[in-house]
Amino acid sequence: MNIRDLIPETLQDLNMDPLWLPFTANRQFKQQPRLLVSAKDMYYTSIDGRQILDGIAGLWAVNAGHCRAPIVEAIKKQAENVDYVTGFQLHHPAAFVAAERLVRITPKGMGHAFFVNSGSEAVDTALKMALAYHRARGEGTRTKFIGRERGYHGVGFGGISVGGMVANRKVFGGALLPNVDHLPHTHNLTANAYSRGQPEWGAHLAESLEQLVALHDASNIAAVIVEPVAGSTGVLVPPKGYLEKLREICTKHGILLIFDEVITGFGRTGQPFAAQTFGVTPDLITCAKALTNAAVPMGAVIVRNEIYETFMTGPANTIEFYHGYTYSGHPLAAAAAIATLDLFASEGLFERGASLAKYWEDAAHSMKGMPHVIDVRNIGLVAGIELEPLPGKPTARAFEVFLKAYEKGVLIRTTGDTIALSPPLIIEKSQIDQIFGTIADVLKAVA
Ligand SMILES: Cc1ncc(COP(=O)(O)O)c(C=O)c1O
Numbered sequence: 001m002n003i004r005d006l007i008p009e010t011l012q013d014l015n016m017d018p019l020w021l022p023f024t025a026n027r028q029f030k031q032q033p034r035l036l037v038s039a040k041d042m043y044y045t046s047i048d049g050r051q052i053l054d055g056i057a058g059l060w061a062v063n064a065g066h067c068r069a070p071i072v073e074a075i076k077k078q079a080e081n082v083d084y085v086t087g088f089q090l091h092h093p094a095a096f097v098a099a100e101r102l103v104r105i106t107p108k109g110m111g112h113a114f115f116v117n118s119g120s121e122a123v124d125t126a127l128k129m130a131l132a133y134h135r136a137r138g139e140g141t142r143t144k145f146i147g148r149e150r151g152y153h154g155v156g157f158g159g160i161s162v163g164g165m166v167a168n169r170k171v172f173g174g175a176l177l178p179n180v181d182h183l184p185h186t187h188n189l190t191a192n193a194y195s196r197g198q199p200e201w202g203a204h205l206a207e208s209l210e211q212l213v214a215l216h217d218a219s220n221i222a223a224v225i226v227e228p229v230a231g232s233t234g235v236l237v238p239p240k241g242y243l244e245k246l247r248e249i250c251t252k253h254g255i256l257l258i259f260d261e262v263i264t265g266f267g268r269t270g271q272p273f274a275a276q277t278f279g280v281t282p283d284l285i286t287c288a289k290a291l292t293n294a295a296v297p298m299g300a301v302i303v304r305n306e307i308y309e310t311f312m313t314g315p316a317n318t319i320e321f322y323h324g325y326t327y328s329g330h331p332l333a334a335a336a337a338i339a340t341l342d343l344f345a346s347e348g349l350f351e352r353g354a355s356l357a358k359y360w361e362d363a364a365h366s367m368k369g370m371p372h373v374i375d376v377r378n379i380g381l382v383a384g385i386e387l388e389p390l391p392g393k394p395t396a397r398a399f400e401v402f403l404k405a406y407e408k409g410v411l412i413r414t415t416g417d418t419i420a421l422s423p424p425l426i427i428e429k430s431q432i433d434q435i436f437g438t439i440a441d442v443l444k445a446v447a
Helices: 026-031 069-081 093-104 119-136 157-162 166-175 203-216 242-253 274-278 305-311 331-346 349-365 396-407 429-445
Strands: 036-040 043-046 051-054 112-116 144-148 180-183 221-226 256-260 284-287 299-303 373-379 382-387 413-415 418-421
Touching (some): 069 331, 093 299, 093 331, 112 119, 112 305, 119 157, 119 256, 119 284, 119 299, 119 305, 144 203, 203 242, 221 242, 299 305, 331 349, 349 382, 349 429, 382 396, 396 418, 396 429
Parallel strands (some): 144 221, 221 256, 256 284
Antiparallel strands (some): 036 043, 112 299, 413 418
16 A cells, blocks of 8 residues: 555645644644655655755754665565564564664763653653662662753653643643752853853853752752753753763762753764763663654663663562563664664764764854844754744744745744754755755744
8 A cells, every 4th residue: 555645636635633733733733734745865845846955854853864765675674574573571683783783872881772662751761760770779769850941851741740841841730740850941141142052151050959959868869861952942052061060960969860862862963972972971861763763763761881780680580670662672663773873874974963063053153143033052963043032922933934934945943932953964065054044034034
C-alpha cells in the first residue's frame, strides 16, 4: 500500500476532524492548515507543491537532513527482517550495536545507554534512575529533584514537574510531583543582550543551588536536571562558568547532575553533546530526536559507568531496574540509530556544524537593529531572535512572523516571542542567508 494514494487531491476532501493535534491551536489550524507531504535534505514540500527550507531541522531533530538514503535503506531492510522483539528478557542484536555506536560519542566514562522512545520518556527514566541509584547505595532519603525556571523536559508528569514553563504546568498543578524545587533561570536582557555565544553575566546564579541545599539538606536531594542550552523557552545559552559551578556543587553534595540533551545532542552545539562543548560532564544525559535523525521515535538515557555498576549488584537473576517500555530498543529505531550515527561520522556532520557556527553567528546577529528585535542569542547551529511582544498580546507578533516566513518558503519556529532556529547540519551558507534574509523581510513587514 502506498499511503500517498490515500491522500485526497484537494484539501477540502481531507477529513481533519478526527485528529487532535499536539501543542496546536486546533480550530485555527484546521481553518488554514499547513500540511507537508514530502521531504528531502534541507527542504519540505507542502501540499500545494511549494519548497519550504527547513530552518529548524523538523523540531531540533533532523540533524542529517531529510530522508537520507542510508537511513531510509536501513529502516526498510530492518522492517523486512524483523518487525518487533521485546527487550524484556529477550532482545535483538541491532539494539546492542546501536548502544555501542551511541556510547562511542558520549563523554568519557559514560559507557551505558538505556533506550526509550522519546525525550519525555528519557527524562522520566532518568529521574527514576536517580531515585533507584541513591536507594541502592543506602541513601533512599534522596528523593527531591531540582529543576530550573524556564526549563523544558517534555510532558510526562516528571518532566513537567521539574520543568519551568508555566503554560505546561498550570492546568496540571495539583498533580505535579510534590518533591521538587527550582533554580532561577539565567535569562537577563539588561546584562546579556546580544551576547555572542556564552554570556559573560550569570555564573553566580548556579550558587542558588547552595541555598536550596541549605534549605532542604543534601541528604534529601536526588538530582539536579537542566538543559545545557534551554531551547523551548527561547534559546538560553549558559553563562560562562555556570554549568561548571553547578557540577562543582552537585559533586560536593553527592547530588546527581542530569543534562537534558534532547535538543543539544548530536552536533547541535559543535560537539556530539553540549557536555563536550562546555567541558562539563554530567552523571546522566537524556537524548532523543536526532539519535535516529527523527526517522523513527527513539530516546536514550546515557549514564556514568559507576551508576550502571551500582545497579548491577545483587543476585544475577534479579531484574535490576523495574522500568522499561514495550518499544525500548525497537528494531526499526535501532536500525535508524545505527545508520544515523554512522552517517554523522562518515560525513563529519558534527565538524561541519562547528565549522559553520561563525557564519551562522554573524548571520544571526545581523538581525540586530531590525524592527521589533530586542535580543539575538546563539551557540553552534542554534539561534534565538527575541522580539518585543505586541502590547497585551504576548506571542502574537512572533506567530505572525512564523506564518509569513512559511508563506515565503522558510520554516522557522517561535516560542513565546522568540524565533528559535536550529537547521540541519548539512545546511549551505546560501541557505543560511535565505533564512535570515527572509526573517529580515518579514520583520520589516509585520506590525
Ligand atoms: C530539552 C527537552 N527535553 C525533553 C523534550 C521532550 O521530548 P519529546 O517531545 O520527544 O518527548 C524536549 C522536546 O523538545 C526537549 O526540548
